[in-house]
Amino acid sequence: MADDRLIAALDVPTREEAERLVQQLGDSVSYYKVGMELFYALGGDIVTWLKAQEKKVFLDLKLHDIPNTVGNGLCSLLRLRPDILNVHTAGGLRMMKAARDALHAAAEEAGIPCPKLIGVTVLTSMDAEDWAGLGHTGTIAEAVLRRAQLARVAGLDGVVASPAETAEIRRICGKDFLIVTPGIRPVGISHDDQRRVMTPGEAIRVGASQIVVGRAIYAAEDPRMAAESILKEMEAV
Ligand code: C5P
Numbered sequence: 001m002a003d004d005r006l007i008a009a010l011d012v013p014t015r016e017e018a019e020r021l022v023q024q025l026g027d028s029v030s031y032y033k034v035g036m037e038l039f040y041a042l043g044g045d046i047v048t049w050l051k052a053q054e055k056k057v058f059l060d061l062k063l064h065d066i067p068n069t070v071g072n073g074l075c076s077l078l079r080l081r082p083d084i085l086n087v088h089t090a091g092g093l094r095m096m097k098a099a100r101d102a103l104h105a106a107a108e109e110a111g112i113p114c115p116k117l118i119g120v121t122v123l124t125s126m127d128a129e130d131w132a133g134l135g136h137t138g139t140i141a142e143a144v145l146r147r148a149q150l151a152r153v154a155g156l157d158g159v160v161a162s163p164a165e166t167a168e169i170r171r172i173c174g175k176d177f178l179i180v181t182p183g184i185r186p187v188g189i190s191h192d193d194q195r196r197v198m199t200p201g202e203a204i205r206v207g208a209s210q211i212v213v214g215r216a217i218y219a220a221e222d223p224r225m226a227a228e229s230i231l232k233e234m235e236a237v
Helices: 015-028 036-042 045-052 067-078 089-110 128-133 140-153 163-173 200-205 223-235
Strands: 006-009 031-034 056-063 084-088 116-120 158-160 178-181 210-213
Touching: 006 223, 015 036, 015 045, 015 223, 031 045, 036 045, 036 056, 045 056, 056 067, 067 084, 067 089, 084 089, 089 116, 089 140, 116 140, 116 178, 128 140, 140 158, 140 163, 158 163, 163 178, 163 200, 200 210, 200 223, 210 223
Parallel strands: 006 031, 006 210, 031 056, 056 084, 084 116, 116 158, 158 178, 178 210
Antiparallel strands: none
16 A cells, blocks of 8 residues: 655656556555656646546655745746745755745645645765765765755755665654665666765664655666555555
8 A cells, every 4th residue: 555655756748657657556656756857848737637637646846046046946836736845955954945935825825735845855866976066075975964954944844865865864863863775776777967965764764754766666676566465665664
């Protein structure tokens, strides 16, 4: 049976492929992540369609711009009624605060529940070499923790982070802070471009609130079987 802790990434380019995948997964998956590939192709219609199927939606657009623009951008997305929205923590404390305040005010004015707002810490595809190449001197783990703390101070509901940093974020930010972890690979599945990965069970064990799974589900020969085996692994924790 479905479990909101599993978020399947709808990283496909067309409406037909998205609908086929959602139908194949049926009641095994209740939460979907719509990212830039599908959103840029189809706009908000895909979110509206998922909501009409009674699915929950994490709209993963990783907003990163000046505070005013991010705040207004989130308000525009609110009308789609997503369950989770996100900004990039690299936008800084002021930007995150402005984002949160704008979203809460808009939801209150519209008389609808406010979606959860979370911050992307550092992309799970980054490794130490990528990080140093950007001119950062500290480690990725240090940056992730610092950004998670900033997100909490800004009043965000949680973060997106790699499973590798999840235990420490959980310890520092408390039990109610949402930690959504991509970079999930069941045993024996290719890591692709992800560098900091864990299995679904390990991610839950270290404290993830929700896991995002893309290729390990949508590229599987039998996506439903792949999702069910992930659910079973999570339940066993
Ligand atoms: O296919 P895979 O399971 O690696 O997909 C992971 C998904 O999570 C992708 O949609 C990617 O955009 C997203 N993501 C990520 N790392 C982040 C934030 C989001 O991999 N820090």
